[in-house]
Amino acid sequence: MKPSKRLIRAASLCLALALAGCGEPEREAAQPVSRPVKLFTLGETEAARTLRFPGSVSAVKQSDMAFEVSGRIIDIPVTEGQRVEAGTVLARLDxxxxxxxxxxxxxxxxxxxxxxxxxxxxxxxxxxxxxxxxxxxxxxxxxxxxxxxxxxxxxxTVLRAPFVGRVARKLVEDFANVQAKQPVLILQSDDAMEMRVQVPEALWIRSQRVDSAADIEEINSQIRVVLSSLPDQPIAARITAFASMADPVTRTFRVTVGFEPPAGSSVSPGMTGHVAYDLPAGTASAGLHVPVDAVVAAPDNTPFVWLFDAQSSTVKQHPVTLGELSGDSVLVTSGLAVGDRIAVSGVHTLSDGFPVHALED
CATH class of the missing domain: 1.10.287.470 (Helix hairpin bin)
Known part of the structure; x- marks a missing residue:
């Protein structure tokens, strides 16, 4: 009597199980292969980084020129962009x-x-x-x-320039009727410029104390203006004014820095840039600067970095507190220390305990 197909299948299954039991032991789960990543070391020099504060250029002298009396304009002998001397007639009323x-x-x-x-x-x-x-x-x-x-x-009825400058903009048309104190045109000085920036209170409290003219001179030797259109031509600058009271909304202190445009360049109000301040040697900053690419946002939007553990050659998620953004770096006010190494490449593909090794340049 021939065995049924069902018995044949059962025998085959038992044989397969027996052979599997006699074979090699089950392999362990595959371990992730160590990945090369760029590592950034927070060195001693990071504690004395150059601080950068964004701002825009404005004229030291700017006046909204207006007549003291009302009337009809009969002449505006100047044009926008024209440079005028003090006393030059800008407009006339009937x-x-x-x-x-x-x-x-x-x-x-x-x-x-x-x-x-x-x-x-x-x-x-x-x-x-x-x-x-x-x-x-x-x-x-x-x-x-x-x-x-x-x-x-x-x-x-004759409007004259009170200082040497440039006609930035005409605000009314020829032969228009204007009221007293109504701005007619804007006059700006072009021989001296300034930039106003906001300094966070966390940095302000660690800045140099200003008690004398000598303190101001020392600070002035450490600051410069860098225009976005002239990134390779830092301009010597000086502090002309600063607020000793923080803005109640932004909690920042306004600092005004004056500078003279480089010879041969056409620097105009409205241009953007930043004020760079070199912290003196031995002065601790409000934190450490790290590349922006190293910072990752957790699901709850809290920032963190991948901290490298040299003993295990792995990375782990490490929360940080961020400060001001300065170009391609960001200030970390807490969470890191000098000597720490963090990953700055492939940060969105790493996980806790992931093995990595330094990427050779």
């Missing part, structure tokens, strides 16, 4: 109404002078009282004041 007012005030002044002379003669002849003479003198004083005011109004 002066006819003010000239008429001046002529009226002059006539009243002349009449008051004649009246005063008549009262003085009458007072000498004892024909009028002293009170009448005093009234004539007051009338003359009022008439002279009105004439001065009317004369000044005519002078105010």
């Amino acid at each position: 002066p006819r109404d003010y000239e008429a007012e001046r002529d009226r005030a002059r006539a009243e002044r002349n009449a008051a002078q004649v009246e005063l002379k008549r009262y003085e003669a009458a007072f000498k002849a004892r024909a009028v009282a002293a009170q009448e003479l005093d009234r004539a003198r007051r009338n003359l004083a009022v008439a002279e004041a009105n004439l001065r005011q009317a004369t000044k109004a005519i002078e105010d």
Whole structure:
């Protein structure tokens, strides 16, 4: 009697299990292969990095030029971008109404002078009282004041540059009617520029104390302005003003730095850049700078880096606290120490305990 197909299959399964039991032991789970990564060592020099504070260029002197009186513009002899000397006529109003007012005030002044002379003669002849003479003198004083005011109004119909500068922008059209104090054009100095930056309080509290002019000079020797359009031409700069009270919203301190544009360059207000400040030797910064590429965001958006363990040649997730961003580096205010080594490549493919080794350049 032939065995059934079911019995044949069962026998085959038992044989296979027996052979498997007699074979080689089950291999252990494959271990990840050590991966080459770039490692960044936080050295002693990192504690004295150059701090960078972004900002934009503005003119040291800027004025929204406006007439002191109202009227219709009859001439704007300057153009945008034109450089003007102090006293140059920038715009003129129609002066006819003010000239008429001046002529009226002059006539009243002349009449008051004649009246005063008549009262003085009458007072000498004892024909009028002293009170009448005093009234004539007051009338003359009022008439002279009105004439001065009317004369000044005519002078105010001519708008002149108060300093050497450049016409940055015209704000009204030719022959427009303008009100007193209404800006007509913007005048900016072009021989000196400044940049205003915001210094975080964490860095401000560790900055040099300013107690004298010598302290300012020492700080000035350590700062410079770097324009985005001229990254390879740092410009010597100096602190011209700084706030001693933090902004209540941003908790930063405003610092104004003045500089003179390099010869042959066309530096204009509105250009962007940063102020670089070299911390003095031996001065501890508010933290350590690490490459931006080394920082990763956890699922809850908390920042961390992959800290390298030399003994096990593995990396582990290490939380950090971040400060200001400076170009391609970011300030780490806590979580790392000098001498730590962190991964700066392949950071999005690593995991806790992953074996790595230094990538040779």
